Amino acid sequence: MYQFNVNRIGPEIKLGEIDISFTNASLFMVISSVAILIIFNLGSKKNSLIPNKIQLLAELSYSFVSKMISDTAGSKAKPYFAFIFSLFMFVLFCNMFGMIPYSFTVTSHIIVTFVLAAFIFVGVTIIGFIKHGFGYLKLFVPSGVPMILLPLIVVIEIISYLSRPISLSVRLFANMMAGHTMMKVFGGFVVSLGIIGGWLPLSFSVALTGLEILVAFLQAYVFAILTCIYLNDALNLHH
Amino acid sequence: MLKKIIVQNLLIYFALLKNVQSAESGGMPQLNPEFWVSQIFWLTLTFGILYIVLSKLILPKIGGNLEARKSQILENIETAEKQRKDSEIKIKEFEKIILDSKIKAKNYFNDSRKKIFDDLNKKRETLESEINEEINIAEKEIINLKNNAPEKINKIAIETSNDLIKQLIGMEVNNSSISAIVEDLSKKNRGKYYGV
Secondary structure, three states, X not given: OHHHOOOEOOOOOEEOOEEOOOEHHHHHXXXXXXXXXXXXXXXXXXXXXXOOHHHHHHHHHHHHHHHHHHHXXXXXXXXXXXXXXXXXXXXXXXXXXXXXXXXXXXXXXXHHHHXXXXXXXXXXXXXXXXXXXXXXXXXXXXXXXXXXXXXXXXXXXXXXXXXXXXXXXXXXXXXXXXXXXXHHHHHHHHXXXXXXXXXXXXXXXXXXXXXXXXXXXXXXXXXXXXXXXXHHHHHOOOO | OHHHHHHHHHHHHHHHHHHOOOOOOOOOHHHOXXXXXXXXXXXXHHHHHHHHHHHHHHHHHHHHHHHHHHHHHHXXXXXXXXXXXXXXXXXXXXXXXXXXXXXXXXXXXXXXXXXXXXXXXXXXXXXXXXXXXXXXXXXXXXXXXXXXXXXXXXXXXXXXXXXXXXXHXXXXXXXXXXXXXXXXXXXXXXXXXXXX
């Protein structure tokens, strides 16, 4: 579990009583953000009719996220495009940088994913109440449910709504942590079985690396698309 | 509105943070709260900067680029469509010109053929009438000759007979008696010599 350790880099920084030292986690957050900014800055610098590679990359990502949002949350979600784009890119880059050996996976820490998920949850709830007032509570009362079942359904709906930030954060955190732990375990097998028996876990390790890269993309996508779905609930009250 | 949401969010975080007690457990460094605040701080900072730069500077540019490309492509398509229509009109005009000239050529051809035919007919008619005239004259001459022939033959026959008798006998014979014999003979043999 050494790979998940957070270590202070440089001196201890204190803001009053609170310790906000720069750590390896902070380092990889900064690296991811800077990488995103560099790539997308390069991709938006020149506006050529036939895009070069990096411009194509930036524009494809732009239209990918834009399509994802308009498909799941409709046109009303356009003001939140920049946020969801940043969120998707941040999670994706953190996941992907975590795939580099000896690096640190920011999203494998529950506190990071929980803060993101809680921010989304609170933000979506506030948007819902701003858009619909107390009518937003109709979200918990699905239409077409028999009166007898209604109390039960409402309780279930409220529980499911309140568990959103937990499910959202734990999904990402658990996926990243489990993947990295599994790679570690297979890596340990390679070492302990030595040159004779180590080939099998080594091949597993290679296969898992591919799988983990897929998971890294997929979890970022799931995180972003669930945000869109929650946003959709808040913007277009269907129930 | 977004700023308001962010501020409210931050307030709620700090309220939550006060309740977070140290829940250190053995195995997982993730549950060690030692650096939680630091992580939250740096996450907020980096993600905040990322969000602001992306939303204010980079994303509008990319969106503008995409929009510009789209409009330019649409424009190009429009021009291409216009040019296609123009060329279609030109082709139609061209075809019409060709059709017109074909019809004209046909008319010229027909006219000249008719003219030539007329000319030819006229010439032939005049020629035929001339030939007919000539034929008529010749026929008349032939008929004349035919009609005169027996008389002349008779005359020649009489003179010849006269001369022959004179030579043979040495005396004059009456002309009228010879001519009577000749005429009698020629009457007898008429069909034989002339086919009449």
